[in-house]
Structure formats: C-alpha cells, structure tokens
Amino acid sequence: AQSVAQPEDQVNVAEGNPLTVKCTYSVSGNPYLFWYVQYPNRGLQFLLKYITGDNLVKGSYGFEAEFNKSQTSFHLKKPSALVSDSALYFCAVRGYQGGKLIFGQGTELSVKP
C-alpha cells in the first residue's frame, strides 16, 4: 500500500534561516510526489511536484524539494524562511486509481522574527 509520513508535527525556525520539512514515502513503482501548503482557514495550495527527471524540484514562493530515491524521501526546503511562510504543509503521493492523492498528516511550520 502507498503511504506518506511526515515525521515532525511542528518545525520552528527563525526568519532568515533555512528551513526543511521532512517527508518519506512508500510506493510500488515510480512515485509521483507533491507538496501543498495550507494557510489558516484556507484550502490547500499546490507548491510543487516531482514526476521524473531532476531530483531538485523548484516550486512556488521560493520553495524547492529534493527527491531521494535511496532514502525514499522528498523533503521540502527553502534557503531563507519568511514569517509569512508560517502555515501547515502537506506531502502527498499519487494513488493508483483515479488520480487520488494520499496525504501525510501535515507539519506545522512556525517562522519567528
């Protein structure tokens, strides 16, 4: 069965510091991986995806993610965090049927000034 794990419920970083939000996955076959962000009282917004090709994927708002097949990881990164990056982040993997997405439980990112 396919699954996604986000090992940290919360990540705290200081503004200007680099940030990493971790994600590991378990799939049969090639993984299609996604990151979404949710701001308070809003729906999810797509950030980036890995389908194939370059292991470093660049997305919206300066975020990027590194796909590592040997470690089955897809960590979200940003070189310099902003207070406005504070939000809930979800990693997801595409399911087998109907374009379904299987989500991790989410990681709360808090960026302090």
Add this chain to the structure above:
Amino acid sequence: NAGVTQTPKFQVLKTGQSMTLQCAQDMNHNSMYWYRQDPGMGLRLIYYSASEGTTDKGEVPNGYNVSRLNKREFSLRLESAAPSQTSVYFCASSDWGAVYNEQFFGPGTRLTVL
C-alpha cells in the same frame, strides 16, 4: 476563473439531520474529490469521481453519499449526521489522465454536528 467553489462555508447540524455540501469547478477537470480534514490526521479521501458518471469510495466513505451531477458539480450528502462527522470538508478537482495531475482545492466547509 473562480476555480473550485464550495457551499456553505459553515454549517451546524444536530445529530440525525441531513445536509448536502455543494462543490463546483470551472476548470473543465474530469476528476473531482471529497476529503475531510481532522487535526493530526491530514486529509482523508471520502469519495472521488474519476470522470463524469462514475464515483468510487475512498478511505472513509461510511455515512456519506455523493453525486456527480455533471462535469462541473460534485455534491456530498450526509444522510444522518453524527458528531464523528464534525470536520472540515474540502472538495478538489484535477485533470486526471495527465501525468501532471495536481489537485486544486476549494476553500472548505466547516461542519459541526452537535
């Protein structure tokens, strides 16, 4: 383009009452999805519709029914609401069939069942 719209934004029900959550998308997507979001559990798929005229169960379908009214609209019905259905419900759509099928989400419906 409005993207994915959901109505209502908020709803309070009493146990046993019924209601329908409405969802519409204007992106001509063929696939639509209903999720519920509960603290610490991420998003869990309730039902999905891969294409107009088809619906399938997701991870947590019990207590819900869906209708794919046409290509644009996908509704979720609670026939007899229970407190365990208190949650935030999100509708999403995607262009399934293409490899790059990120989903687009609506703003959500916050439902409380007393």
